Amino acid sequence: MGLFLLWFFFGIGILIQAIYLLVIFGKAAFYAGNKSPSTSKNEEGVTVVICAHNEFLNLKTLIPRLFEQDYPVFDVMIVNDRSTDSTKRLLEKMMESYPKLRSVTIKYTPTHVTAKKYALTLGIKVAKHDVILLTDADCLPETNQWIRKMTAPVRNQEKTFAVGFSGYEQKPGFLNNWIQFETLLTGLYYISFGLWKKPFMGIGRNLCYRKDFFMNVKAFKGLWHIEGGDDDLFINQYASGRNTAIVLDPEANTISKPKETRKEYLIQKKRHLSVGKYYSGEDKRKIGLYSFSHALFWLGGLGLLIYVGLVHSWEHFSVVFGIILLRSFLITLIFKAAEKKIQGTKPPKNIWMLDFLYLGYFWILGTISHQAKDIQWK
Template sequence: MEQFLSYFTLDVIGIALLSTLLIMLFIQIYFYLAYYKKPLSYLKQIADTHEEITPLPSVSVIIVAKDESENLAKCLPSILNQDYPDYEVIVVNDGSTDESEFLLKNLKREYPFLYSTFSPYSDANETIQNKVLPLTIGIKAARKDILLFTEADSLPMTNQWVKSMVNSLANKDIVVGYSRFTESEDFSNKTALFDNLIFTLQYMSMAIKNKPFAGLYKNLAYRKHLFFDNKGFSATLNYDNAEEVFVNYIMTDNNTAIALSQDSYVSTELDNFSHWRKIKTAYSRAKFNFKGFTGGIFSLETLSRYLFYLLTIASIIYSIVSQLWVYLGAAILLFIIRYIIQIVVLNKASDHFLTNRFHLSLPFLDLIQPYYNSYFSRISKNKKRRKK
């Protein structure tokens, strides 16, 4: 009996390990409850007070496409058949050499509110991913009050997309929407789905807290006057991915809304790892130039996440080596507590954002996701440059 009780004695090293582990657990719980749970909690808060805008303002849907005739053939019918009283669709042909013009010409015969224009110059340098010129052309061609942006590889999930995005705008100037990734059996796809969910919860929770920092042109709307009031992209023109930096610059603590209705979603078919890398590196290039970058608070979540895993492993190893099993039990208990909170919060979010649920693979995805983000950031930093 005495020997059995000796396995559960405490010592300074073990107490230090468990105390630090407990602190990391509290930090993790704080982020999950205060940030990652925030969008769904906010949705419940506004469910009874949300009202549709009347009358509905006019909308210009703007798409920049370069050699994407196949994607345009998929997305345009859905966009052109939206249930909305007053909108136009503008496709900016960014130097395409495929069948895009032929496709657009045929669709215009059926849809008189479809317009197309072209960008006379497309930068072939892969290290510069700006869409400043074609977007400016599209915005100046727009005749409506609200500018709603998407991309050729993104498909609205319902015919209520335009209406849902506009209703989410309400009395704000900017609304950031959600773009889901399609699922496949490829391993990188599972990582991309997890990363996309985490990123969505991050930028949406910060917008709810009146600290918005990002909006992606896959699903984004802002009032037309914002573009001209800020002299277009002139303030961010010297940066890679200037259009993304522009969105960050015009966001304030009281002008940004989020779209949480499933009618507002678009779906992006993730072809392969290279496609995901292109999306992530484009955002990373822009992120380097964000003002203040309030999203940087999530670096603390990442740090505490890794420390939690390391301290859990260290506690287990120390318990086995010292044969003090109390540390083994405590470490496993704390791990289970975090896992339960994590899986409940993320799977509820997964259901709402129409992506796959996470189970036994969650700890591995949890560990590898920051690695991929670091990898994409390194690529972006190596290629990043300021135009002279």
């Protein structure tokens, strides 16, 4: 009976994993669609909105880069959220050099709302243009075509949302290699399902939508009490296959500074993962089914290797080991193709090993994040 269950779990894991890797993730990895056009008919005004809390050094680098964008009509709104560093003085000085730079200062946050959502709502409310493009203070556009390409679906295709990708700087070391892997896997989730017309999340580091829509649906109604989710939960509530476009183009990406210590990274991921419990039931299954089948594959496969090894059934051992090798080759192929398509850079190293470690990462950190009550933005 035990051997039967191991084969059963292993077989179910293989089947579901094959569907995800070849069909769902393959949509992004081998996407043959055209890149977003470099020129567009409607050059409607765009407001770039950035919430910043004690981001003096990052803003000092980011603001000049934003004004190198190759787009005719845009301005930048910085929401200075309760900063105690030199952010305010920096913004006042830079507004003298950049007439299209504006800022609003928040001195306190009402007790019944969360800080990031309050800051973002205020920034969008006073935005000059209807097309809103979001990023974070520690992000940089990959190219000077970022505004043009990220906003093209909203401006020219009558889409409500345009969802883009944001990666992290590549640096030496295991932690950064893991960050590259986990970020790419997350990207494969929302980009692939978005391309299949089943969008369920986006990231605030690279997201575009219309101000009118944001205000008409009363923005974060029902979400004010949740720390985080100003991006993915908002998309989860209102995105559909008809009103959402995925911008799959390395020139439309942003790039962020990665965390450099395990403690900082775990705090960040706990915040990100904590909002997953608020997704719709269908969207929870999109992520959960992959992770569940991933666990079935590895636990069933390792269990079989131990069992048949102990009874010296080397033919069965070779079959199971061969299937594990085949899947390791397949996931490496998919991730390499996806990295090239999404970011145009080198893929993480030792993808097969990182995939195995993901087994513990998802179930342990996911459980901790699901139960966490001490989540904060800044």
